[in-house]
Amino acid sequence: MTDNEPTRFDALGLPQSLIVTLDELGYEAPSPIQAETIPALLAGRDLVGQAQTGTGKTAAFALPILARRQADAPKPSALVLAPTRELAIQVAEAFHRYAGRVEGFHVLPIYGGQSYGPQLAGLRRGADVVVGTPGRVIDHLNKGTLDLSALSTLVLDEADEMLRMGFIDDVEQVLAKLPGSCQIALFSATMPTQIRRIAERYLKSPQQVTIRSRTTTAAGIRQRYWLVSGMHKLDALTRILEVEEFDGMIVFARTRIATEELASRLDARGFAAAALNGDVPQPVREKLVEKLRKGEIDILVATDVAARGLDVERISHVVNYDIPYDTEAYVHRIGRTGRAGRTGEAILFVAPRERGMLRAIERATRQPIEVMGLPSVADVNEQRVARFKAAVRGALETEELDIYRKVAVACQAETGAEMVDIAAALARLLRGGDDLLLSERVESPARPERSLQRPRREKRAGDRGERSRDDSDKTTYRIEVGRVHGVKPGNIVGAIANEGGLDADAIGRVVIRDQFSLVDLPQALDPAVLQHLGGVRVASQALKIRPDRGPGHQPERSDRNAGFDRPRRPDRRDSSGEGKSRPAPSSERKSQGKTNRAAAAKTTAGQDVRGSEDKSRRGRPVVTRAQRKAGHGSRSRFRK
Numbered sequence: 001m002t003d004n005e006p007t008r009f010d011a012l013g014l015p016q017s018l019i020v021t022l023d024e025l026g027y028e029a030p031s032p033i034q035a036e037t038i039p040a041l042l043a044g045r046d047l048v049g050q051a052q053t054g055t056g057k058t059a060a061f062a063l064p065i066l067a068r069r070q071a072d073a074p075k076p077s078a079l080v081l082a083p084t085r086e087l088a089i090q091v092a093e094a095f096h097r098y099a100g101r102v103e104g105f106h107v108l109p110i111y112g113g114q115s116y117g118p119q120l121a122g123l124r125r126g127a128d129v130v131v132g133t134p135g136r137v138i139d140h141l142n143k144g145t146l147d148l149s150a151l152s153t154l155v156l157d158e159a160d161e162m163l164r165m166g167f168i169d170d171v172e173q174v175l176a177k178l179p180g181s182c183q184i185a186l187f188s189a190t191m192p193t194q195i196r197r198i199a200e201r202y203l204k205s206p207q208q209v210t211i212r213s214r215t216t217t218a219a220g221i222r223q224r225y226w227l228v229s230g231m232h233k234l235d236a237l238t239r240i241l242e243v244e245e246f247d248g249m250i251v252f253a254r255t256r257i258a259t260e261e262l263a264s265r266l267d268a269r270g271f272a273a274a275a276l277n278g279d280v281p282q283p284v285r286e287k288l289v290e291k292l293r294k295g296e297i298d299i300l301v302a303t304d305v306a307a308r309g310l311d312v313e314r315i316s317h318v319v320n321y322d323i324p325y326d327t328e329a330y331v332h333r334i335g336r337t338g339r340a341g342r343t344g345e346a347i348l349f350v351a352p353r354e355r356g357m358l359r360a361i362e363r364a365t366r367q368p369i370e371v372m373g374l375p376s377v378a379d380v381n382e383q384r385v386a387r388f389k390a391a392v393r394g395a396l397e398t399e400e401l402d403i404y405r406k407v408a409v410a411c412q413a414e415t416g417a418e419m420v421d422i423a424a425a426l427a428r429l430l431r432g433g434d435d436l437l438l439s440e441r442v443e444s445p446a447r448p449e450r451s452l453q454r455p456r457r458e459k460r461a462g463d464r465g466e467r468s469r470d471d472s473d474k475t476t477y478r479i480e481v482g483r484v485h486g487v488k489p490g491n492i493v494g495a496i497a498n499e500g501g502l503d504a505d506a507i508g509r510v511v512i513r514d515q516f517s518l519v520d521l522p523q524a525l526d527p528a529v530l531q532h533l534g535g536v537r538v539a540s541q542a543l544k545i546r547p548d549r550g551p552g553h554q555p556e557r558s559d560r561n562a563g564f565d566r567p568r569r570p571d572r573r574d575s576s577g578e579g580k581s582r583p584a585p586s587s588e589r590k591s592q593g594k595t596n597r598a599a600a601a602k603t604t605a606g607q608d609v610r611g612s613e614d615k616s617r618r619g620r621p622v623v624t625r626a627q628r629k630a631g632h633g634s635r636s637r638f639r640k
Contacts, residue, residue: 007029007030007035008029008030009022009027009029009030012030012034012035012038012039012042013038013039013042013067014038014042014063014067015067017101017102018063018066018067018098018101018102020101021097021098021099021100021101022063022098024100025097025098025254025255026254026255026256026258026303027059027325028278028303028304028305029304029305030056030059031055031056031059031060031325031326031328031329032051032055032211032328033049033051033055033056033057033060033209033211034056034059034060034063036209036211037049037057037060037061037064037185037209038060038063038064040207040209041060041061041064041065041153041183041185042064042067042068044183045183045205045206045207046183046184046185046203046204046205046206046207047184047185047186047203047206047207047208047209048186048188048199048203048206048207048208048209049185049186049187049188049209049210049211050187050188050189050190050191050208050209050210050211051187051189051209051210051211052189052211052327052360052363052364055211055326055327055328055364056325056326056328057157057187058090058091058094058157059094059098060187061080061155061157061185061187062091062094062095062098063098065077065078065095065129065153065155066095066098066099066102066105068152068153069102069105069128071103071104073150073152074149074150075106075126075127075128075150076108076126076127076128076129076130076146076147076148076150076151077128077129077150077151077152077153078128078129078130078151078152078153078154078155079129079130079131079132079137079148079151079153079154079155079174080129080130080131080132080154080155080157081132081133081134081137081154081155081156081157081162081171081174082131082132082133082157082158083133083134083157083158083161083162083164083165083167084133084161084165085109085111085112085113085114085133086356087157087158088109088110088111088131088132088133089109089111090356091109091131091157092107092108092109092129092131095107095129095131105128105129106122106125106126106127106128106129107127107128107129107130107131108122108123108127108129108130108131109130109131109132110122110123110130110131110132110133110136110137110140110146111132111133111136112133112135112136119136119140119145120145123140123145123146130146133167134162134167134170134171134174135167135170137170137174138170138173138174141173141174141177148174148177148178148179149179150179151178151179151182152181152182152183153182153183153184153185154174154175154178154182154183154184154185155184155185155186155187156171156184156185156186156187156188157187158187158188158189159171159186159187159188159195159198160188160189160190160191160192160195161189163192163194163195168194168198171198172198175198175202178202184202184203184204184206186198186199186203186206220338220342220343220344221334221337221338221343221344221345221346222343222344222345222346222370223334223346223348223367223369223370224345224346224347224348224369224370224371224372225347225348225349225350225358225369225370225371225372226240226347226348226349226350226371226372226374227350227352227371227501228349228350228351228352228501232526232528233321233349234262234265236349236374237251237266237319237321237349238266238269239374240319240347240374241266241271241299244317244345246298246316246317246345247298247314247315247316248292248295248298248299248300248312248314248315248316248317249298249299249300249315249316249317249318249319250299250300250301250302250307250310250315250317250318250319250333250336250337251266251273251299251300251301251302251318251319251321252301252302252303252304252307252318252319252320252321252322252324252333253301253302253303253321253322254303254322254325255303256277256278256279256303258321258322259275259276259277259301259302259303259306260275260277260301262275262301262321263275263299263301266299266301271298271299272296272297272298272299273297273298273299273300273301274288274291274297274299274300274301275300275301275302276288276289276300276301276302276303276306276307277302277303277305277306278303278305278306280306285306288300289310289312292312292314292315293312293313293314295314301321304324304329304332304333307333307336310336311336312336313342315336315337315344316337316343316344316345317337317344317345317346317347318333318334318336318337318344318345318346318347319346319347319348319349320333320334320346320347320348320349321349322349323348323349323350323351323354323357323358324357327360327361327364327365330348330361330364330365331364331365333346334346347372348361348369351501352498352499352500352501352532353499353532408422408423408426473522473523473524474508474520474521474522474523475520475521475522475523475525475547476518476519476520476547476548477518477519477520477521477545477546477547477548478516478517478518478545478546478547478548478549479492479516479517479518479519479538479543479544479545480515480516480541480542480543480544481516481517481538481539481541481543482512482513482514482515482516482517483512483513483514483515484514484515485538485539485540485541486539487512487517487538487539487541488512489510489512491538491539492510492512492517492519492538493507493510495536495538495543496519496521496533496536499532499533499536500525500529500532500533501529502521502522502529506521506522507519507520507521508520508521518548530545533545534546
């Protein structure tokens, strides 16, 4: 990627509806693979694209498929083969984002490990695009539930990974079932012999697109990442700005709106910041860059396109506030510092769902990015006090203080206060009532130094079901997965720790009930983290996490429709002894016993035909009471 004027999406032949959607998503210019691939696929040509993971391949094939979609065409019209279920889901989600303005569009991911029911329902309903793993696609083809006769486009994504995982035979089976007019796009990071052979055999005069990734970054740039967890990104950025010694800085955000909002908030917190995006006219852009160069502003909050060609010597830090869409953009961003042999600092914010992109960046740059410890409250306060002392020393050395001395002496005479108290009061007035020190209350409950690996759960004193003495700062939440779903405490702790960015030690007691579970989490948990955890699935159940309201709470009607529990009967097996059910009155038990015996007698006499038929339908033999007495239908025989 060069610093020349980039190609724009509207120059690639895409319809205006997709251009508007890309603009709303924050895409300002296509990556190299997108710029070369989209026109060829729009023209209907077969294509072989060689590019590393994280270069923007998904948009490169998804946008042409959406642009060529015909609403009345037979379904499915496009099939994407991906090596893993994770990639299949990721590609399907990308299609969903790009199709925000495409009326009536449906995309369906199909992969192993998921039950066939939802997949069959989606195929019957009609999906425009199917994204699947090779094995599950072959299963549906063999069952006759997936019809490729009207397919217009096939995409092989990460073909070399499918070869490595042993799916190449399945891929060839799919290729053999395609209609002759089907367009094929093959993407692969490498081109081993078998992949080349497939391209030569099945693709018709394909266009070759090879993107040589710029995989080197300046040796003088120190790269670090912070795993977004338990704290708003703005608060985390503020701490970094207060503690890091920086000269000039560029903070990268994805969208124009984000740059303006973030610059405004930083300015309100006392930092000299300005926004730089595609809407800023060239004369204003030049003035902002000159102010940064002269030190009149210290922070530019910019989008990728706006920062092209920006070379200011005093830029010591680059912060990726929003992770870039592709690895090329990352390399370009951090290249704004550490230029011409200078040293620089690059900091990357990574949300739990963005860990794959972090690994892609490390693979593409062939450099590890070290985890960053977020500055603590003590670190921030130490720096604030040091800056305050430095400002006082500067005023003592350079300012004319005679008039202020007279005022201070007069105040002392009138109030009788110590001079140090008067100085403290003046300092308080100077800050406009703001506290000098950061409050401990906003300390992140999670330890940011934790790595991206699955947290190792250490043995702890006591059972997960017992509230520990350190859980006084916890709030109890209810999650909609319980004993009947086969869940265990370790499943819950692992999912919340991984997806919520929490350390395992920050998670308190876990109590598993029949239909739901209770878990204690830090009170200061970020609402955005809670919202994300609500959609996380454990034991195939969405957590739907919400604060626990006690055993007497009845869910709202909308909750029940969403799959929440009915008001539950007290659980006899509840170890806490809470809400044990009372036995029925003796008269009621006698009446119920007579009814049960009468029903048993009817079954013995063979008169309950409907019950027998029901049991037969379930594949279970009808064993009468007389037969049981004779020894028939024992457990061992019943299993057989």
